[in-house]
Amino acid sequence: MKQLVNVLTLVGRYILLVKSAFGRPENFKLYWQAFIQQCEEIGLRTFWIVIGISAFLGMVTVVQTAYMITIPVIPKFVIGMVARDSVILELAPTGIACVLSAIVGFRIASEIGYMRLSEQIDAQEIMGINTKAFIILPRILAGMYMIPLLMVVAVVVSLIAGGIAGVSKGILTANEYHFGLLNDFKPFGVTMAFVKIVVFSFLIPSISGFMGYYAKGDELAVTKAATQAVTINCILILIADFIITSIMLNM
Template identity: 60%
Template sequence: MGKALAQLGKFTVMLRKSWSKPENMALYWRAFIDQCVDIGLRSFWIIIAVSFFLGMVVTMQTAYMLTVPAIPKSVIGMVARDSVILELGPTGIAAVMATVVGFRIASELGYMRMSEQIDAQEVMGINTYAYLVLPKILASVLVMPCLTVIGCFVGLLAGGFAGESMKLVAFSDYLFGLTDRFKPNTVSIAIVKSYVFAFIIPSVSAYVGYHVVGDSLAVGKAATRAVTYTCVAILMADYIVTSLML
């Protein structure tokens, strides 16, 4: 318990030191743009592919479970809509981002720590917490909600395509189910989740990578550990946000 509290304290200190005034705004801006490219553009097609197949699977499984003839086919669209928007979209995309982006961030900072690049920057008077961690958090908070919205849209569209092509539900019935008794609050919950996950992924991964101790082999172990911690934190945050907003 004491070790966990100590780690939480170090994590809080890292976040506090990260939110400081930049020494060179132009340098920080370039770092922010680079992170937007790394986190957003380089993950775009992965998110599209995952969302596409996720939407198709949700539609097929929903159609498989609805075996009562009295239930209208439009219910498939309703179930797929709420499943993708509320849970599978934001949480599934966050899990993928934790694997792809979180591993990269932890590895990058871990190798910088091993090669003493972080120490060299600190000697030059650079606040390494702010320069190395803050742009990653800000870029993730900006980009990830956009990826979540796009992913949910692609998933729902793919679900309609799968239902039509496999003769499970007509696209018109599926589309009616998407709009029938739609609650805008579900979109708000998905957006809030995406912002929370967007903060968790770079901050936890950066913390683990920044505090790597050992040789180069420890970097790989730390990156794997960062993905594990991030996924656990995402699931915990998912439960908290859902219980508060539903």
């Protein structure tokens, strides 16, 4: 019972923090500068990591799909179809989101946590600044802007790398893979992937900002809060993934 109360208390504090974070900015110029800085931190500094992971996800997907399809009568272009749907519906949105929750989420939580530890947040509050908005809002908006772009890049890179791996290993021809990517394509899959991406890109910076903002204690406590942010993000991403998939596939 006590654990349930603690969870509900955290949820309530999170909702109130997010509500306060979307308050009216005191200085749009400063908020814009913070937004641009966070776009660089979230997008540019994780770009090559996303590229590398996406490439290997695509290659492994094609190779494993070819390994599982052992019936000779099944045409080779089916490998392209399976790879396309796997990457768009699950691997790119959920897989890359979990990776970004570890990289971006840990950085945001630890960064804000150290601001709390060094009393920077307290000093800003004394100056009358809405710290929830000034510190967390630019990170949320930057996450919701950059993470979907990274997901699009992840999908494209995964499919290209998968095709290169399939062709180079002699699994299928380039024409067969290309035909499989286009055959029976359903735009609804892209819509569902986009909904997932938007939800994930909101959860990662907001949860991480929440954990860092209320971190208390010494440097070890800040590191612990950042680690908890990564764990909570991954759990909520998987839960949200299941809920969104269940709802949208039954519409």
